[in-house]
Amino acid sequence: MLADEMKTEGPAPDDINIVAFCCHYCAYAAADMAGSLRFQYPDSVKVVKLPCTGKLDLQLILDAFEKGADGVMVAGCMEGDCHYQQGNLNAKRRVVHGQTLLASIGLEPERVRMFNMSSAMGNRWAEAVREMDATVRKLGPSPLRRPKANEGTP
């Protein structure tokens, strides 16, 4: 699903792409609210809904980068408020581990980050996206997208 989305979007090399894995119960709704309240946030973000950030798998993070993402946000409920008790805490540990893995191949660990918010926090959503967008813009496009080898970009 992710790969298809990236393909149809067809990111220009100089633009950036952030994949946001959002919990159905909070961040996904917060993004909705941000929209209805007309909060402005960068369009570099592509939302992927998860039933809970506890569903997040390391492979999802890596797949995103491998398919051309420049950054990955994981947005779950406030700590202590997970609909499934501790899915967001599990996600938090996985994000930390993911950062280590990115570093091991030479990618900046800041390209993946965990956020927490409730469904009512549309403003926080917009702000989170702005923060992530700024971080990733500063880092530049993922080196995996820079044409270096014969095959060019993925």
Added chain:
Amino acid sequence: MNDSDGALSNLQKVLKAGHFAVTTELGPPKNADAEAVRHKARLLRGCADAVNITDNQTAIVRMSSIAAGVLAWQEGLEPVIQMTCRDRNRLAMQSDLLGAYALGMRNILCLSGDHQTFGNHPQAKNVHDMDSLQLVQMVVGLRDHNRFQCGEEIKGQSPRFFVGAAENPFGDPFDWRPYRLAKKAKAGADFIQTQLVFNVPRFRQFMTKVVELGVHRQLRILAGVGPLKSPAAARYMRDQVPGMDVPDAIVERMEAAGQGIADKKARAAAYKEEGIRICVETIAQMREIEGVAGIHLMAIEWEEAVSVITERAGLLPRPTFETPAVVSESA
């Protein structure tokens, strides 16, 4: 053992005659300098009935205990060769036992050995083919049954050691320690040297149980004692050395000894004096405990203290015997 007294080790004679025995310790150097051993040996001469020669103590490579033992013996000491199970399998240990006996060594102390991760070769593979109890059994088997560990008969001279082992009365589980000591007696150990005693009441508790089990009649128990050099050393032993029991009162006594002394040298001397005083007091207490047959005085890298302590504790001169000890016999 059915030897005539002439073949007995000096330590064995002292214990047999019912004297309060004194053993001490000599750590071989971290080099190949024979003079280093001779020098230490001279400091200890006349102060003890036998001297333990440590075997790669705390898993740090040092001159072999047997080689250093022979050097010390040449200086007139009777060595107790320490042997750990850490570095050698049963083949190597038995061949070393044959060699040590051939070179004139008569006492052996069987140890498991400090783990190699504490020493200067933490990368080493350890052996632990046998444990200390099994080593006691093996050395006793060589002597009393004329058989190698595998059961094969020894043709010719068998090594006839006076066999020692160690026990830590302060190690956990506390309740099990007297029984483990009983196992060492059952294995055939002739004498035991204990871990350093600072907590006398606890040691007394241990000995009460040992006496209750009758173990003190099966082997001779030498209580480990040693002088503290400084409050720092006392704290280190209290906090960092597993299986050591240094009560706070002892640490505080060491600290108090230096109070009000501004001069660094004078303060160090006061600490040392207090350490020696505590040690002498401890020895006096040990002599009152039923089942304690002597002391093992450990003054690590402070050999000078040994003569002072034994003198003040009234343990000098050491007994001598008409029948020459093995040491002078073969010298």
Added chain:
Amino acid sequence: MIVAEQKALDEIRQLVGDAKQVLVVGCGTCVTVCFAGGAKEAGVLGSLLRMAAQMDGQPAAVTEVTVQRQCEWEYLDAIRGPVEKADVVLSIGCGIGVQALAERYPDAVVVPGLNTKFMGMPAEHGEWVERCAACGNCLLGLTGGICPIARCSKQLLNGPCGGSSQGKCEVGCGDSAPDCAWQLIYQKLAAQDRLHLIMEITPAKDWRSSRDGGPRKVVRADLKLPQPDIKE
């Protein structure tokens, strides 16, 4: 289970070298349940290797396959196709799996992606501990079900040594220190009123049953097939 841990990515990349076709082979048994070499780990490692190669400008085709058990010929036969296509086969099975692959496919270059650690179990989530040293002559009946060979740092059969302190082994410090196996044995037998089991001296062990007797083998005549069909 056999407990393993993934090697550092740098070392894995060195082992893989400049191979263009890499096959990561996971194993669905022990290393799956200790999260070291199952299908998920194969996927993650595959992604990392592809991305790392891409970053270096030397893209490699890394594919993954996971078999139910790398240590049985039958399961290995099922992956002949991908193995034969690969320049390097990166096994993330235990040391047995790596060797089985190497033996089954004599022409393949097989390298290990894991360090096989020990035989043990998860003591808690994310923490595995050693339990058995495969000495070949089980003495757990004597020691209250606690193995002094696998769990005592000095393999004492008549422990504990003098370094046992407050239930902890002298090797390692603080919370990282392992439990003193002999403290556990004592407590267990004392609680069951069976201390007589360790009152007797356990004699020196015959290590021939262990690795010291050379590589070991178990043969069961009743299970042997008339015509073993393990080679092609």
